Amino acid sequence: MSDEIDFEFDTATFDELRESLEKVAKRYPDYAEKELKKEGREFSKAVRKEALSATDKHTGNLTKGFRLGPVKHINGVILEEFMAEGRKNPHWHLVENGHEIITPFKKNGKKLKNGGKCVGFVPGKRIVSAVLKNWGGKHEERLRRVLQRVKDDAGL
Template sequence: MMEGFDIYGLEELKADIESVVQKYPDEVNSKMKKLGNQFKKDCNAKMPGSYQTGKHSIPKSWVVQTDQKLHVSTDVRIRNKSPHFHLVENGHEKFINGKPTGGYVAGKHYAEKTRQEYEDKFPDEIKEFIVEILGRQDL
């Protein structure tokens, strides 16, 4: 996931962005949740049908959370609470009756592939949103 960004030499733009976050917290929260839900949908689209059903199906186990302490969502946490998600994502050793068979199932890395796509897609989405909000403020 994105860790954040630093701006050098653009103090005015940085101040404008911070003022937008303070003036429009609901819109910022809404946009960040919308992007989190879009990430979730894109990741689920990569999952094969065998993971779509069952008691703890991977597509139904995504959780999108915003930072509730600040009540301004400049960051969204997306996680999957399915107990076998990490096994599908990262791979695992094969076991039969609790004993290792010496085999290994390679990880599928669906979330990692989606994250790599979002490294290009996310800044463009945020740029469009910021331009729209700054346009409303005549900044």
Template structure:
């Protein structure tokens, strides 16, 4: 997820906040991840009409961790055992084992995250968080 709506000053503040208040960044990232999970689950309910097991109930926000480039990352995942089949597509096979077709993937996670990023919620949440840190005198 790329953050685009922040000003240069807010980007500098975010770097200072990550260095001076390392325990605060995971808190806001958890909130952002939870919002993203809600948006993706909503998109999944609209895209996948057929009720297949617990697919709609298994959307989860992962833990916050440091990425390979040092950035703070939070994942949105679906822990359902057949989620990858809905996401990526699968072969249609008869009980005898003969392949009769292919069901294309719905790419629900990708579409939901794209909608979440374009909505601007991340930028507003981060700017509100930075404003709160400035008002409280912690930065």
């Protein structure tokens, strides 16, 4: 048996396909970057909404520090980083992951007898993972629409 495959094709059709694929390759990064920024904003809104509904107290800057990093192109992958912790909300990790309750060491400059002991644990809210569970299906559908627009523009 032979492992060779024979096929014939029309060179005009092949040239049209090649040109269309080149158009897609040129336009795709622009479309992807634009849509990724849009998705990032939507994700940030969803995390903010979930954070406010998952927490009891709404004082402070818990959701003020949410920001998106610049769009990066790394080895053919286009990505944008969501950052939830910064100068405006340095305690996000405590809400997300949970934390121990520790008694204070000093009060009015005097060392306390039972200071520094763990007296309990506050479980984490796991806000980002809850948003990611619901995000998958919607995100996939929006990506399908973007790919269809790229195909339509390229004439495929």
